[in-house]
Amino acid sequence: MNVKSKEAYRKMMGRKYLFLLSILVAIFLTFILDIMTGPASLSAKEVISTIFFPAYSERSVQVIVWTFRLPVALMAVVTGITLGLAGANMQTILDNPLASPYTLGISAAAGFGAALAIVFGVGVLPFADTLFVPVNAFVFSLISCMAIYGIARFKRATSETIVLTGIAVLFLFDSLLALLEYTANPEQVQAIVFWLFGSLTKTTWTTLGITVGIVLLVIPLLAIDVWKLTALRLGDDKAKSLGVNVERMRLKGLILVSVLTSTAVAFVGTIGFIGLVAPHIARMLVGEDHRYFLPFSALSGAFILSTASVLSKVVVPGIIFPIGILTSLIGIPFFVWLLLSKKRGYW
Amino acid sequence: MKLEIKNLKFGYNSTPVLKSVNMVAEPMITAIIGPNAVGKSTLLKCICGILKAEGSIIFNGKDLKEYRKDEVIKAISYLPQESSTSAVMTVLEATMLGRINSLGWRINDEDLSASMDTLEKLGIEELAMRPMNELSGGQKQMVSIAQSIIRKPKVLLMDEPTNSLDLQRQLELFDVIQTITEDHGMTTVVALHDLNLAARYAGNVVLMNGGKVVASGSPASVITEAMIRKVYGVNARVTLDGEGIPQVIPINSTRKCRIKKAIMG
Numbered sequence: 001m002n003v004k005s006k007e008a009y010r011k012m013m014g015r016k017y018l019f020l021l022s023i024l025v026a027i028f029l030t031f032i033l034d035i036m037t038g039p040a041s042l043s044a045k046e047v048i049s050t051i052f053f054p055a056y057s058e059r060s061v062q063v064i065v066w067t068f069r070l071p072v073a074l075m076a077v078v079t080g081i082t083l084g085l086a087g088a089n090m091q092t093i094l095d096n097p098l099a100s101p102y103t104l105g106i107s108a109a110a111g112f113g114a115a116l117a118i119v120f121g122v123g124v125l126p127f128a129d130t131l132f133v134p135v136n137a138f139v140f141s142l143i144s145c146m147a148i149y150g151i152a153r154f155k156r157a158t159s160e161t162i163v164l165t166g167i168a169v170l171f172l173f174d175s176l177l178a179l180l181e182y183t184a185n186p187e188q189v190q191a192i193v194f195w196l197f198g199s200l201t202k203t204t205w206t207t208l209g210i211t212v213g214i215v216l217l218v219i220p221l222l223a224i225d226v227w228k229l230t231a232l233r234l235g236d237d238k239a240k241s242l243g244v245n246v247e248r249m250r251l252k253g254l255i256l257v258s259v260l261t262s263t264a265v266a267f268v269g270t271i272g273f274i275g276l277v278a279p280h281i282a283r284m285l286v287g288e289d290h291r292y293f294l295p296f297s298a299l300s301g302a303f304i305l306s307t308a309s310v311l312s313k314v315v316v317p318g319i320i321f322p323i324g325i326l327t328s329l330i331g332i333p334f335f336v337w338l339l340l341s342k343k344r345g346y347w
Numbered sequence: 348m349k350l351e352i353k354n355l356k357f358g359y360n361s362t363p364v365l366k367s368v369n370m371v372a373e374p375m376i377t378a379i380i381g382p383n384a385v386g387k388s389t390l391l392k393c394i395c396g397i398l399k400a401e402g403s404i405i406f407n408g409k410d411l412k413e414y415r416k417d418e419v420i421k422a423i424s425y426l427p428q429e430s431s432t433s434a435v436m437t438v439l440e441a442t443m444l445g446r447i448n449s450l451g452w453r454i455n456d457e458d459l460s461a462s463m464d465t466l467e468k469l470g471i472e473e474l475a476m477r478p479m480n481e482l483s484g485g486q487k488q489m490v491s492i493a494q495s496i497i498r499k500p501k502v503l504l505m506d507e508p509t510n511s512l513d514l515q516r517q518l519e520l521f522d523v524i525q526t527i528t529e530d531h532g533m534t535t536v537v538a539l540h541d542l543n544l545a546a547r548y549a550g551n552v553v554l555m556n557g558g559k560v561v562a563s564g565s566p567a568s569v570i571t572e573a574m575i576r577k578v579y580g581v582n583a584r585v586t587l588d589g590e591g592i593p594q595v596i597p598i599n600s601t602r603k604c605r606i607k608k609a610i611m612g
Contacts (some may be wrong), residue, residue, distance in 0.1 A: 005463050008476045009439060227447050233434035234444065238491070240397045241425035242447045243416065287478070288435045291452060 016286045023299045027077060030306040034073035037313045040064055075203040076309040076323075077302040078211050079264045080274060084301020085215075086260040087275030088282065088294055089222060092229050093253035094163055100275035101261035104148055104166030104254075106141045107272065108173035110265035113140025115177055115192045119184045133195065134207070138266035144169045145258030149251065162254065198269035198324030200309055207267040214263045218256050225249065226290040233288050273328045274301045281334075304330065348407040348501050349373055350394070350534050355402035357386075357393050364389045365400065366558040372502075374532045376525060378539050378549035380570075382579055385555045387538040388428055391504045394536070395425040406502065417448065424500035426491055428507045428538075438482070438490050439475045442466060445497035465497045469523055484511035492520065496527055503528070503535045509544065517541075521548045546570050546593045554578065567593050576601060 035047045042050075042061065050057040050065040057065075083101065090099045101107060113136040151165045181189050222229075228249055231239040236246050264271070282296035308326040315321045355368040364386045370377075379387045393400035396411070396419055404411040411419060424445070434441065442462040443450065450458060466472040471489050479487065488511055495503060503524075509517040525548055528535045539545045545552055546566040554562040554569050556578050562569045570593045575583045582598040 005439070005472070005475050006459065009459060012437065012476060226452075227444070227450050230434075230436070230440075231444050231447055233436070234441070234494075235427065237392070237397060237425075237427035238494070241395050241420075241427070242444065243420035244447075283435050287437070287440070289440050 016292050019285050020292070020296065020299070023296070023303055027299060027303050027306055030303060030310055031073050031077060034076060034306055034309045035065060035069045037310055038064070038069060039318065071203045071205050071208045072200045073306070073309065075200050075208050075211065075268065076306045078208065078215060079200070079268050079271065080278070080300075080302035080305030081298040082211065082215055082260045082264040082301070083271065083274040083305070084278035084282075084297040084299070085218070085222065085294060086257045086264070087277075087301070088279035088297035089229070089253050090257050090275070091279050092232055092288075092290070093250045093257075095232070096163060097280070098276070099163065100272075101257055101265075102270075102272050102275060103163060103170070104257075105144055105168075105170030105173055106166075106258060106261045107265050107270045108170045108177065109144030110137035110141040110262060111196050111270055112173040112177045112180070113137040114195050114269075115180045115184075116140075118191045118195065119180055119188050134266040138262050140173075141262030141265060142258065144173065145255070145262070149254060149258075162250070194322070196270050196324070197322030198271040198327075199320070200268055200312075200323055201320055203267070211263055211267055214259060218260055221252075221256060222294055225252075226294065229253075229290040229294075230288060269324065271305070271324045271327055273332070274304050277332075277334075278304060348532070348534055349405075350502055350536070351403075351405040352390075352394070353403040353405065355390070355393060355400050355404065357389055357398055357400035364558055365393065368402070368555075368558070368560055370553050370560050370563060372534050372536050372553075373551065374528070374534050375550035376528055376535045376537060376548050377551040377553060378537050378545035378566075379553045379555060380539055380542060380545050381555035386558045387555055388506050390555070391425060391506050391536065391538055394502075395419075395423050395504055397425070420448065421498065422501040424495045424498065424503050426495040426503075426505045426508055428510065434479050436479055437476050438466065438471070438479060438493075439463070441479050441490050442493045442497055445494035461497055462493075465493045468496075468527070469493055470519060485513060485516055488512055489516070489520070492523075499531055499533075501533060503533055505535070505537045507538055507540065509539075509541065517544065524548070542570055542575070542593075542595045546595070567591055570595060 032044055032047055035051075036042045036044060042064065046057070046061055047065060050061050051070065054062050054066060086101045087099075090101060090103070091097060114133045117133045117136040148162060148165045148169060151161070181192060184192065228239070228244045231242050231244050232246065232249060239246050261275070278301035279293070279297045281300040282293050286292040286296045304327060305323070308323050308330055311330065312321040312323045312326050315326070350372040352368055352370045355365055356363070357365040368386070368390060379390065381387055389398065392398040394404055406414070406422065414422070439459075439462050442465060443454065443458055446458055446461060463472060463475065466475055469489055469492060471486065471493070474482065474486060474490070479490065482490065488508065492505075492508060495505070505524075508524075509520060512520060521544060524535060524537075527533060537549070549566060551563065552566050552569040553560055554574065561578070562574065567587060570585060572583055572585045575581050575585070575595065580601045582601055584596045584598060585593050586596075588594055
């Protein structure tokens, strides 16, 4: 290999690492800012010292940071990672730039499950008393995934089949949700609507732990397939000729996306847009070598949701604005700017 | 290495496409020719294992079914007809994917060198750092070819590789394929519509029609005026050049043009 090309390659890789480093720094800053903001403002110094040396902080600051704000700020980062990963994987396996976890109706199913619990006050799993809304959401999202999986398997799992099945599931659960809202009383409708907006404030260390655990479980399963996922972008026939079992990859990807999405939706509610936009940002900055594309999609998702979490507390002072609305409000202009500022076609 | 296909049958649902195909490909360029929809692409997909067919594919004296999957992937490389991709990656990264089985998290110098050498062989090294989505159709095709030949396969299957290439690139590409085939003793099977390219570069021409092989042999013995009239329904003049290579000049269709008939009544 000639020296010039080797240098150019190293320069390209250096640029990718620089982007990764930049976004890590940006996430760290929004994460600290997220803990600083709220009814009682804290300084960055107070936040950092309370996180690393809680014994030396005032009791009230300790409670604010460790009980209320740290789990929420971490949940914003982890849920962003979850949705970013799910969106990136979905766009690759379905070869569709419009694919996101929501395209498959997973969030609609989760929303219906939650609404069912809110209206009737009972969960699918009776032992999950305090968590019955998220558990119901989780169970219904898994039901929708299994339905899509079953139909896709029966029809040999082309990407078109999966997307169309997902759209059917989306309409089915949207209709069922509308039916439920129609029969519910005004208080119940209000509760359903608020849940559907998405909120990080319900986060506890337990829900955060479960979400982190699931993300840590899924990451290695995606990591072992980075080259196969990259090869999928060359088209099914080429990927098959390179030894990629395309059908199996698609089904595995679908299951992983389902697990990631249902976890996020179950604990935080429906937060759209991140699963769609984070992979696009990653694609524009680091391309589709999945060794970088997947981590960068995850980190882009984390950055957007963490920023949204900060803004949700400062947009209307004294009120925590629904985060699902903010993710779209922040993300769309940013996304449009990225699209317009690039001359190249990215799909 | 010799590739022998015996009694190969394949159909999509209940529609038979390959009806007992028998052919032999030696270490040289074998061109598969024939009109549209006679099963040329399907045959290549069956050979590389994308489609599961009935019958035997004997490679180096052993049925392909007896080889491990990774051995087959290493030995047989396939370039699909529609290889245009919207993938957002550089040409170098896309070329490296041809060595997918040896790639780890960290790209080593060997992978980089192999990719760059392949691009140089095809004369497209200046594209190495260009994003795939900025390339023309012809350039993308050259990258796909680089992907196919990077791991130096024993058998190279190419489905219409000259699609969207200009005349100069077509000839350059076949010069490269010929060189690689000869240097590595590779068995190259190319599905082609261009009879002149087939005649110029193939040592063996296999003519397919109706899901079967209807003729095979040297270009001069297969590409004849009578064959073109019978199989393609075209009157053509076939002359032999100084090297005995047939040159085809199409004259007209033997069938009345359906479009003309519809317009003129």
